[in-house]
Amino acid sequence: MFRTWEASAESSVVRQGDHILVSSHALVRQVLADPETFAPDNALDAVTSIPVAALRVLAGHGFRLPPTLANNGTPSHPAVRALAEQALHPHRVAAQADWLTGIVRRRVAALATRLRSGETVDLYADLTSDLPLLVLGRLVDLPDDDVRVVKEFSRAALELFWAPVDLDRQLALAETVGHYHAVLRKHAEQGEGMIAGLRALGDPDLVVGALFFLLVAGQETTSQFLTLLLHRLSTEPAIVTGLARGTVSVDDVVEEGLRLVPPITTWRRVATRPVSLGGVEVAAGASILLWLAEAGRDPSVTPHPQDFVPGQRGSRRHLAFGAGAHRCVGAQLSRMEAAVVVAEAAALVREIDVVRAPWCPDNLSFRMPDAFQIRRS
Secondary structure, eight states: OOOTTOSEEEOEEEEEETEEEOOOOOHHHHHHHHTTTTESSSTTTSSSSSOHHHHHHHTTTTTOOOOTTTTTTTTHHHHHHHHHHTTHHEEEEETTTTHHHHHHHHHHHHHHHHHHTTTOOOHHIIIIIIIIHHHHHSSSSOOOHHHHHHHHHHHHHHHHSSSSOHHHHHHHHHHHHHHHHHEEEEEEEOTTTTTHHHHHHTTTHHHHHHHHHIIIIIIIHHHHHHHHHHHHHHTTTHHHHHHHTTSHHHHHHHHHHHHHSSSEEEEEEEEEEEEETEEEOOTTOEEEEEHHHTTTTTTTSSSTSOOOOOOOGGGGGGGGOGGGGOOOHHHHHHHHHHHHHHHHHHGSSSSSEEOOOOOOOOOOSSSOOOEEEEEEO
Protein backbone atom coordinates (compact mmCIF):
# COMPACT_ATOMS: atom_id res chain seq x y z
CA MET A 1 0.00 0.00 0.00
CA PHE A 2 2.51 2.62 1.17
CA ARG A 3 5.61 0.92 -0.28
CA THR A 4 4.51 1.22 -3.90
CA TRP A 5 5.00 4.97 -4.28
CA GLU A 6 7.47 6.10 -6.87
CA ALA A 7 8.96 9.56 -7.06
CA SER A 8 7.78 11.45 -10.10
CA ALA A 9 10.36 13.09 -12.32
CA GLU A 10 7.68 15.47 -13.51
CA SER A 11 6.32 16.74 -10.21
CA SER A 12 7.45 16.81 -6.58
CA VAL A 13 3.86 17.40 -5.41
CA VAL A 14 1.19 14.87 -6.37
CA ARG A 15 -2.17 13.71 -5.07
CA GLN A 16 -1.79 10.26 -3.53
CA GLY A 17 -5.02 8.85 -2.14
CA ASP A 18 -6.15 11.04 0.74
CA HIS A 19 -2.89 12.99 0.84
CA ILE A 20 -0.90 15.59 -1.04
CA LEU A 21 2.47 13.83 -1.34
CA VAL A 22 5.49 16.16 -1.27
CA SER A 23 8.89 14.70 -2.16
CA SER A 24 11.35 17.47 -3.02
CA HIS A 25 13.81 18.57 -0.36
CA ALA A 26 13.05 22.26 -0.76
CA LEU A 27 9.28 21.88 -0.52
CA VAL A 28 9.40 19.42 2.38
CA ARG A 29 11.59 21.88 4.30
CA GLN A 30 9.27 24.74 3.33
CA VAL A 31 6.27 22.94 4.79
CA LEU A 32 8.10 21.95 7.97
CA ALA A 33 9.28 25.53 8.50
CA ASP A 34 5.76 26.98 8.30
CA PRO A 35 3.60 25.55 11.12
CA GLU A 36 1.12 28.38 10.73
CA THR A 37 0.13 27.28 7.22
CA PHE A 38 0.91 23.59 7.68
CA ALA A 39 -0.07 22.55 11.20
CA PRO A 40 1.12 19.34 12.93
CA ASP A 41 -2.34 18.52 14.26
CA ASN A 42 -2.85 15.36 12.15
CA ALA A 43 0.49 13.70 12.96
CA LEU A 44 -1.20 11.13 15.19
CA ASP A 45 -4.42 10.61 13.23
CA ALA A 46 -4.92 6.88 12.78
CA VAL A 47 -4.25 5.76 9.22
CA THR A 48 -6.98 3.15 9.63
CA SER A 49 -9.93 4.80 11.33
CA ILE A 50 -10.27 3.31 14.80
CA PRO A 51 -13.76 1.77 15.13
CA VAL A 52 -16.03 2.12 18.13
CA ALA A 53 -15.13 -1.32 19.48
CA ALA A 54 -11.41 -0.47 19.62
CA LEU A 55 -12.13 3.00 20.97
CA ARG A 56 -14.03 1.37 23.81
CA VAL A 57 -10.99 -0.75 24.62
CA LEU A 58 -8.81 2.36 24.74
CA ALA A 59 -11.36 4.27 26.79
CA GLY A 60 -11.57 1.40 29.23
CA HIS A 61 -7.91 2.01 30.05
CA GLY A 62 -8.42 5.76 30.32
CA PHE A 63 -6.50 6.41 27.10
CA ARG A 64 -6.14 10.10 26.27
CA LEU A 65 -3.46 11.70 24.14
CA PRO A 66 -3.62 15.49 23.93
CA PRO A 67 -1.35 17.55 21.64
CA THR A 68 2.05 17.25 23.30
CA LEU A 69 5.13 17.21 21.06
CA ALA A 70 5.06 16.12 17.41
CA ASN A 71 1.31 16.74 17.05
CA ASN A 72 1.17 19.93 19.12
CA GLY A 73 0.32 23.18 17.39
CA THR A 74 -1.09 24.78 20.54
CA PRO A 75 0.50 27.36 22.87
CA SER A 76 1.54 24.55 25.25
CA HIS A 77 4.16 23.23 22.81
CA PRO A 78 7.13 25.52 23.64
CA ALA A 79 7.01 24.73 27.36
CA VAL A 80 6.68 20.97 26.81
CA ARG A 81 9.45 20.99 24.22
CA ALA A 82 11.76 23.02 26.46
CA LEU A 83 11.51 20.40 29.21
CA ALA A 84 12.19 17.59 26.75
CA GLU A 85 15.17 19.49 25.32
CA GLN A 86 16.55 19.96 28.81
CA ALA A 87 16.27 16.24 29.55
CA LEU A 88 17.94 15.35 26.23
CA HIS A 89 20.48 18.18 26.24
CA PRO A 90 23.58 17.39 24.13
CA HIS A 91 25.83 17.57 27.22
CA ARG A 92 23.69 14.99 29.02
CA VAL A 93 23.62 12.83 25.90
CA ALA A 94 27.40 12.99 25.44
CA ALA A 95 27.88 11.89 29.04
CA GLN A 96 26.23 8.55 28.17
CA ALA A 97 28.60 7.68 25.32
CA ASP A 98 31.25 5.84 27.35
CA TRP A 99 28.65 3.83 29.23
CA LEU A 100 26.91 2.85 26.01
CA THR A 101 30.21 2.00 24.34
CA GLY A 102 30.95 -0.48 27.11
CA ILE A 103 27.61 -2.22 26.62
CA VAL A 104 27.92 -2.38 22.84
CA ARG A 105 31.54 -3.54 22.98
CA ARG A 106 30.64 -6.44 25.26
CA ARG A 107 27.70 -7.44 23.10
CA VAL A 108 29.77 -7.25 19.93
CA ALA A 109 32.50 -9.43 21.44
CA ALA A 110 29.93 -12.07 22.38
CA LEU A 111 28.32 -11.94 18.93
CA ALA A 112 31.70 -12.20 17.21
CA THR A 113 32.45 -15.35 19.20
CA ARG A 114 29.13 -16.87 18.19
CA LEU A 115 29.72 -16.00 14.54
CA ARG A 116 33.17 -17.59 14.60
CA SER A 117 31.62 -20.77 15.98
CA GLY A 118 29.26 -20.92 13.00
CA GLU A 119 26.09 -19.67 14.69
CA THR A 120 23.50 -17.43 13.09
CA VAL A 121 22.97 -14.24 15.09
CA ASP A 122 20.24 -11.62 14.97
CA LEU A 123 21.70 -8.13 15.16
CA TYR A 124 18.27 -6.67 15.89
CA ALA A 125 17.31 -8.96 18.76
CA ASP A 126 20.82 -9.43 20.16
CA LEU A 127 22.28 -5.94 19.70
CA THR A 128 20.17 -2.98 18.61
CA SER A 129 16.60 -3.55 19.78
CA ASP A 130 16.85 -2.34 23.36
CA LEU A 131 19.88 0.00 23.27
CA PRO A 132 17.95 3.27 22.78
CA LEU A 133 15.50 2.36 25.55
CA LEU A 134 18.36 1.64 27.95
CA VAL A 135 19.96 5.01 27.21
CA LEU A 136 16.66 6.90 27.39
CA GLY A 137 16.06 5.39 30.81
CA ARG A 138 19.24 7.07 32.06
CA LEU A 139 18.05 10.48 30.84
CA VAL A 140 14.33 10.36 31.60
CA ASP A 141 12.57 8.77 34.56
CA LEU A 142 10.69 5.89 32.91
CA PRO A 143 8.47 3.17 34.38
CA ASP A 144 10.55 0.30 35.74
CA ASP A 145 9.21 -2.30 33.35
CA ASP A 146 10.68 -5.22 31.47
CA VAL A 147 12.18 -4.14 28.15
CA ARG A 148 10.06 -6.68 26.30
CA VAL A 149 6.85 -5.11 27.64
CA VAL A 150 7.90 -1.60 26.59
CA LYS A 151 8.96 -2.75 23.13
CA GLU A 152 5.67 -4.58 22.66
CA PHE A 153 3.78 -1.40 23.57
CA SER A 154 5.83 0.92 21.36
CA ARG A 155 5.60 -1.29 18.29
CA ALA A 156 1.88 -1.80 18.89
CA ALA A 157 1.37 1.97 18.98
CA LEU A 158 3.26 2.45 15.71
CA GLU A 159 1.04 -0.17 14.11
CA LEU A 160 -2.25 1.02 15.60
CA PHE A 161 -1.85 4.63 14.50
CA TRP A 162 0.25 4.39 11.33
CA ALA A 163 -0.51 1.04 9.66
CA PRO A 164 -3.37 -0.44 7.64
CA VAL A 165 -4.94 -2.98 10.03
CA ASP A 166 -8.15 -4.98 10.23
CA LEU A 167 -10.63 -4.91 13.12
CA ASP A 168 -9.34 -7.97 14.99
CA ARG A 169 -5.82 -6.61 14.89
CA GLN A 170 -7.01 -3.17 15.99
CA LEU A 171 -8.69 -4.68 19.03
CA ALA A 172 -5.52 -6.54 20.03
CA LEU A 173 -3.35 -3.46 19.49
CA ALA A 174 -5.77 -1.24 21.40
CA GLU A 175 -5.55 -3.58 24.38
CA THR A 176 -1.74 -3.48 24.38
CA VAL A 177 -1.54 0.28 23.89
CA GLY A 178 -4.33 1.05 26.35
CA HIS A 179 -2.88 -1.17 29.06
CA TYR A 180 0.55 0.42 28.93
CA HIS A 181 -0.91 3.91 28.61
CA ALA A 182 -2.47 3.27 32.03
CA VAL A 183 0.99 2.35 33.33
CA LEU A 184 2.38 5.61 31.96
CA ARG A 185 -0.43 7.58 33.55
CA LYS A 186 0.31 6.09 36.97
CA HIS A 187 4.03 6.78 36.57
CA ALA A 188 3.29 10.36 35.49
CA GLU A 189 1.81 11.02 38.93
CA GLN A 190 5.10 10.45 40.74
CA GLY A 191 7.97 10.51 38.23
CA GLU A 192 10.92 12.82 38.73
CA GLY A 193 13.08 15.05 36.54
CA MET A 194 11.40 15.97 33.26
CA ILE A 195 8.18 14.33 34.41
CA ALA A 196 7.99 16.51 37.50
CA GLY A 197 8.59 19.57 35.34
CA LEU A 198 5.78 18.58 33.00
CA ARG A 199 3.51 17.87 35.93
CA ALA A 200 4.07 21.44 37.14
CA LEU A 201 2.44 22.71 33.93
CA GLY A 202 -0.86 21.58 35.41
CA ASP A 203 -2.15 19.08 32.85
CA PRO A 204 -1.55 15.41 33.77
CA ASP A 205 -2.33 14.31 30.23
CA LEU A 206 0.63 16.34 28.93
CA VAL A 207 2.97 14.23 31.04
CA VAL A 208 1.55 10.98 29.70
CA GLY A 209 1.62 12.33 26.14
CA ALA A 210 5.28 13.28 26.40
CA LEU A 211 6.21 9.83 27.73
CA PHE A 212 4.16 8.24 24.96
CA PHE A 213 6.03 10.12 22.24
CA LEU A 214 9.46 9.52 23.76
CA LEU A 215 8.84 5.79 23.96
CA VAL A 216 7.07 5.41 20.63
CA ALA A 217 8.65 7.92 18.25
CA GLY A 218 11.90 8.23 20.21
CA GLN A 219 13.61 5.03 21.25
CA GLU A 220 11.72 2.77 18.84
CA THR A 221 12.75 4.73 15.76
CA THR A 222 16.40 4.75 16.83
CA SER A 223 16.56 0.99 17.30
CA GLN A 224 15.03 0.67 13.84
CA PHE A 225 17.63 3.00 12.37
CA LEU A 226 20.53 1.13 13.98
CA THR A 227 19.28 -2.11 12.43
CA LEU A 228 18.75 -0.58 8.99
CA LEU A 229 22.14 1.12 9.06
CA LEU A 230 24.00 -2.09 9.90
CA HIS A 231 22.12 -3.86 7.13
CA ARG A 232 23.09 -1.15 4.64
CA LEU A 233 26.72 -1.38 5.76
CA SER A 234 26.63 -5.12 5.07
CA THR A 235 26.25 -4.17 1.39
CA GLU A 236 29.06 -1.59 1.51
CA PRO A 237 32.30 -3.54 2.15
CA ALA A 238 34.54 -0.67 1.06
CA ILE A 239 33.00 1.60 3.68
CA VAL A 240 33.32 -1.03 6.41
CA THR A 241 36.98 -1.45 5.46
CA GLY A 242 37.44 2.31 5.53
CA LEU A 243 35.95 2.47 9.01
CA ALA A 244 38.39 -0.18 10.20
CA ARG A 245 41.34 1.68 8.68
CA GLY A 246 40.21 5.06 9.92
CA THR A 247 39.87 6.51 6.43
CA VAL A 248 36.08 6.81 6.67
CA SER A 249 34.51 8.95 9.38
CA VAL A 250 31.99 7.34 11.72
CA ASP A 251 29.99 10.56 11.88
CA ASP A 252 29.88 10.78 8.08
CA VAL A 253 28.58 7.21 7.90
CA VAL A 254 25.83 8.03 10.40
CA GLU A 255 24.71 11.11 8.45
CA GLU A 256 24.72 9.25 5.15
CA GLY A 257 22.70 6.50 6.80
CA LEU A 258 20.16 9.03 8.05
CA ARG A 259 19.90 10.40 4.52
CA LEU A 260 19.41 7.04 2.80
CA VAL A 261 17.64 4.85 5.39
CA PRO A 262 15.82 7.19 7.79
CA PRO A 263 13.57 5.22 10.15
CA ILE A 264 10.72 7.69 9.64
CA THR A 265 9.90 7.73 5.94
CA THR A 266 7.03 10.23 5.93
CA TRP A 267 5.39 12.72 8.25
CA ARG A 268 2.08 14.56 8.07
CA ARG A 269 0.91 18.14 8.21
CA VAL A 270 -2.53 19.64 7.59
CA ALA A 271 -3.14 22.78 5.56
CA THR A 272 -4.77 25.48 7.68
CA ARG A 273 -5.80 27.57 4.66
CA PRO A 274 -5.96 27.25 0.87
CA VAL A 275 -2.43 27.40 -0.50
CA SER A 276 -0.42 26.64 -3.63
CA LEU A 277 2.38 24.15 -3.09
CA GLY A 278 4.71 23.35 -5.97
CA GLY A 279 2.06 24.47 -8.44
CA VAL A 280 -0.63 22.27 -6.87
CA GLU A 281 -3.63 23.93 -5.26
CA VAL A 282 -4.12 22.62 -1.74
CA ALA A 283 -7.44 23.10 0.04
CA ALA A 284 -7.75 24.02 3.71
CA GLY A 285 -7.90 20.84 5.77
CA ALA A 286 -5.95 18.76 3.24
CA SER A 287 -3.45 16.24 4.58
CA ILE A 288 0.11 16.97 3.45
CA LEU A 289 2.33 13.89 3.44
CA LEU A 290 6.02 14.83 3.56
CA TRP A 291 8.17 12.12 2.00
CA LEU A 292 11.26 12.56 4.16
CA ALA A 293 13.05 9.53 2.75
CA GLU A 294 12.70 10.73 -0.84
CA ALA A 295 13.72 14.28 0.09
CA GLY A 296 17.04 12.83 1.26
CA ARG A 297 17.63 11.48 -2.24
CA ASP A 298 16.88 14.75 -4.00
CA PRO A 299 19.54 15.23 -6.72
CA SER A 300 19.57 18.97 -6.05
CA VAL A 301 21.05 18.26 -2.61
CA THR A 302 23.76 15.64 -3.22
CA PRO A 303 25.79 14.72 -6.33
CA HIS A 304 25.28 10.98 -5.69
CA PRO A 305 21.73 10.83 -4.31
CA GLN A 306 21.27 7.05 -4.56
CA ASP A 307 24.74 6.01 -3.43
CA PHE A 308 26.16 5.61 0.07
CA VAL A 309 29.02 8.13 -0.04
CA PRO A 310 29.95 9.26 3.47
CA GLY A 311 30.99 12.90 3.56
CA GLN A 312 29.65 13.80 0.14
CA ARG A 313 28.40 17.35 -0.36
CA GLY A 314 24.89 17.77 1.01
CA SER A 315 24.90 14.51 2.99
CA ARG A 316 24.06 16.29 6.24
CA ARG A 317 21.19 18.26 4.73
CA HIS A 318 18.81 15.33 5.11
CA LEU A 319 15.47 15.81 6.87
CA ALA A 320 15.49 12.60 8.88
CA PHE A 321 14.81 14.62 12.04
CA GLY A 322 12.42 17.05 10.40
CA ALA A 323 12.99 20.79 10.58
CA GLY A 324 11.61 23.90 12.20
CA ALA A 325 9.78 24.22 15.50
CA HIS A 326 9.00 20.49 15.67
CA ARG A 327 12.44 19.16 14.74
CA CYS A 328 13.13 15.96 16.67
CA VAL A 329 14.31 16.77 20.20
CA GLY A 330 16.23 13.49 20.30
CA ALA A 331 18.37 14.13 17.21
CA GLN A 332 21.67 14.29 19.11
CA LEU A 333 20.74 11.24 21.16
CA SER A 334 20.05 9.21 18.03
CA ARG A 335 23.30 10.39 16.44
CA MET A 336 25.34 9.47 19.49
CA GLU A 337 23.84 6.00 19.70
CA ALA A 338 24.38 5.39 15.99
CA ALA A 339 27.99 6.59 16.18
CA VAL A 340 28.71 4.15 19.01
CA VAL A 341 27.12 1.24 17.18
CA VAL A 342 28.90 2.00 13.90
CA ALA A 343 32.27 2.37 15.61
CA GLU A 344 31.93 -0.82 17.63
CA ALA A 345 29.76 -3.10 15.51
CA ALA A 346 30.48 -2.39 11.84
CA ALA A 347 33.13 -5.11 11.80
CA LEU A 348 30.41 -7.69 12.51
CA VAL A 349 29.01 -7.27 8.99
CA ARG A 350 32.29 -8.00 7.18
CA GLU A 351 32.46 -11.25 5.24
CA ILE A 352 29.02 -12.45 6.27
CA ASP A 353 25.98 -13.94 4.59
CA VAL A 354 22.62 -12.39 5.30
CA VAL A 355 20.32 -15.17 6.50
CA ARG A 356 17.35 -12.87 6.94
CA ALA A 357 17.34 -9.26 5.87
CA PRO A 358 15.23 -6.77 7.83
CA TRP A 359 11.60 -7.00 6.74
CA CYS A 360 9.47 -3.91 7.24
CA PRO A 361 5.66 -4.21 7.36
CA ASP A 362 3.35 -1.84 5.54
CA ASN A 363 3.28 1.42 7.49
CA LEU A 364 2.69 5.02 6.53
CA SER A 365 5.63 6.51 8.41
CA PHE A 366 7.78 3.89 10.17
CA ARG A 367 9.95 1.09 8.78
CA MET A 368 9.82 -1.24 11.84
CA PRO A 369 12.36 -3.94 10.85
CA ASP A 370 11.78 -7.19 12.69
CA ALA A 371 15.14 -8.99 12.42
CA PHE A 372 18.60 -8.93 10.84
CA GLN A 373 20.13 -12.38 10.90
CA ILE A 374 23.67 -13.05 9.68
CA ARG A 375 26.34 -15.76 9.72
CA ARG A 376 29.96 -15.96 8.66
CA SER A 377 30.60 -16.64 4.97
